[in-house]
Amino acid sequence: MALFLYKEIIIMRFDIVFSEKNLAFESFTPLSDYIFSTNNILVEDYFEFSRYLNPGLDKLVDNPKLSITSAAEFKHRIRFFHFQKVYHVFNFFFHFLIDTVQKKEDRLEIYFYNCNEMLEYDVMLVDHFIDRLSNIPNNITLYFDECNSKIKNAAYVSKNTHQNHTPKVKQKNFWDKSNKEKMFQRAMNLALYEDAIRLGTELFHLATTINDKCFLADKIGIANVLYDRPHLAENYYHFVLDQKCNTEIKIEVLYKLSMLYSRHHPVEKLDAKKAENYLLTARSLIEENKDELGESYTFHKVFNRNGLSLLLHRKGEFETAHHYCIDGHEQILNTYGPLQHILHRSVLIYNSTITATALKKFDQALDQFDYLLKLDPYYPNYWVARANLYSQLGQFDKSVHDYTQALALNPFSEGLYCARGIVYEVMGELHQAKADYEQALYFNPNHVDSLLNYGVILLNENELDHALEVFNKLSLLETNIQHEVFNNIGLVFMEKNDVNSAIHSFHLALNLEPDFYTALINLATAYFIQDDKIKALEIINNAIKIDDNVDSLYNRAYLYSEMGQLEAALADIQAILSRDENHVDALELKHSIKTKPIKSY
Structure with a gap:
């Protein structure tokens, strides 16, 4: 970082040096350090987001407020986030970067080097950065040493290409990556799947036992699914099935293959019959190996049935699907007690809210939500799901309350602000709706639903020029x-x-x-x-x-x-x-x- 004084304005220069050897967010460490130097509250208050910017932060917070999903031990984790979760981290990052710049009254000039070595997550972050510049004061400028063809806003990059500058810092690794297994687990837990696939592949080739290879193949498969590359995941899953490895891994992989063909593949490749056959194969494997599975037998039996309940729900067989969810949760609880398999129980309870709603057993669904939110009050998606049910029932005050709870856990989601804004509109609370759409657009100036709804409010309030500006912007987006x-x-x-x-x-x-x-x-x-x-x-x-x-x-x-x-x-x-x-x-x-x-x- 370098300081310059120009007309009494402090210009701070940051040199961001990309490297294909870096991990997600690693190249942006100089900017992260700048943010953390001013905002001492970030680590504890926003641990779910700040930990992305520095792997060492996990050691600084004793009891972080994490959802069961985020807190689950890696070996017991059955739910991983979709890679788009990282966009909320981008919003967190830029919010506090902008806040720091404004507090310190600085002007930032950020020079990017080795743009041809940008990771996909680097490109995503820079694209988001350029979009955000459209609605912040003109006190941050980005400069590029060359145009990476993956960056969407090529015009901005071309206009801001720098030459004849030497970075003030040499290209280096900021983070300790000596423990590849630990970094792999971190990448999986944080939905940083570009890192996870790279690290997991390295570990896969280094693994010396079939069980280790199969364990890694399973996790690399998950990473590819949640990175929207299901076809690559299938290759890893079939590798596991072809090996003489741990029976439990094979059972879990058969479940995931079922989910591929029922949910994750492109629409034209979905196949309910194939999905069911994978579950039936897994069921046979569970029964054939009951003695070997021991105490985990009930767990695998219940979760195999949970997969079937999802297929039954899609076929409209709601009663049986609902029974599988309710009975499955009771079996897990009775067999293992209240302290084991909490994440798995929460998944079964959540699924039972879906089946109860499909059966129009709304009181039962709400009872299940009460249970679920006591079990895991830190998972925003559960609050959102109940908010949606309250909206369906016309209980809009309660819906707003639950969206507000979700936003307290994740105040960096433009989608949540937009969703609450829609409920406010239904209630006739247009001032609050407008404020939520504006907040959504602060985080993502191109958020389609927020632009559309915001423009309609402006039109109805006779702010015609502003409405026209919003709709014209929306007309230029691919929607x-x-x-x-x-x-x-x-x-x-x-x-x-x-x-x-x-x-x-x-x-x-x-x-x-x-x-x-x-x-x-x-x-x-x-x-x-x-x-x-x-x-x-x-x-x-x-x-x-x-x-x-x-x-x-x-x-x-x-x-x-x-x-x-x-x-x-x-x-x-x-x-x-x-x-x-x-x-x-x-x-x-x-x-x-x-x-x-x-x-x-």
Whole structure:
């Protein structure tokens, strides 16, 4: 790190030297040190996140508040996180980096070297960094010695390419990696699967016994699944099945192969029958080796049935699936007591909330959630799951409470802020909803759902220029809702009385989704405003072919009345009243053709 003084502003230069030999976050140690030097509270208060930035932090906190999943011993762990969990760590990292810069009133110039040696996690972090720069004060600048083709924002990198600079620090390893087994376990536990696959592969080749190789192959398989590479995982699982190794590892691998074909493979490769056959093979192996398995027999039998319950749930056989979950938990508890297999019990209880909900046994599901959250109060996903159930039941205050609990555990998840914002919207608490969407966009300026919902609130509050800015930004992102975005842009233009631009936007929406009913109605409205009634009628007719609801029929009836086609108008009115004899607008139109303008959505 170097210091420069320019017009009384302290410019701090950080040199980040990438190396393909480094681990995730290791190259960013100079920035981590800068953050920790100012924020003494980070280690304890945010241990779940701060431990990613320094492997030694585990020794500094005696009793961290970790979920059962995070705290489970490596050899007993059955649940690992998806690699996208690391994005919350990025949010943590940038939040406190920005906070530190603002507190110290510094200006940072960050120079990246050896960009061709960036790890995939380095690329992910830098991409996220560049995105975050769009909504923070202009006091952090990134410079690159070359453009890594994997970085999404090539324009930013190209504009900020530096030359003729020598790094102030030589490329070096910041962390002690002498204990590869320990670093491998750390990488698996923290969802740093690029590291886990590399370290695990090295350990696999060094292993001297078949059981050790099979144990590692199993874990490398998990890493590939949760790194969205299920096809590579399958190769490792089949390696285990081909060996004369520990029976328990084979049973566990058969379970994971079942999950591959029921959940993790691409949709076109999912195969419920194959998934079931793997579980049935495992069941036979369990029964054939009952004596060898000893006290672990019940555990394997129960979890094999848990896999079957997932398949039964997908087939709609909820009663049997639910019985397997409830009975399985009772067997584990009765056989091993309350202090063993706590993680496994929590999984079974959670699955029972899903099956109870499918059976519409909501009170039972809520009772199971109460039990679950006493067992593991530090796992955000459980709070989120109950929040979703409360929303389904219309108990929105309780839903907000549970989302707030989840956010207390993970305040760096843009998805959680967005989810709570949606509930606030349903409750009519638009100020709180808006604040949550803004917080989500602070962490991820490109969060699609937050941009969409935030833009709609701005539109409804008549903040038209801001709404247009938000929707225009959203229109540039790769999403599957572009048709909705262009429709919303059209609505903004309608409110601004720019009907020509609105028509253009509605056509863009319909080019993407020709049967988009809402855009058809809005386009018809725009043509009606322009007094092009023939075009408006043509479009409303197309909309009615998609959905002949009473509102669309009313719109056409009103349009017919404006065109003087009273018999056609009355026919539509009669069709409306045959469905809803008290339809106020239709009754008024029947008595007085000119009453209300054509409806817009």
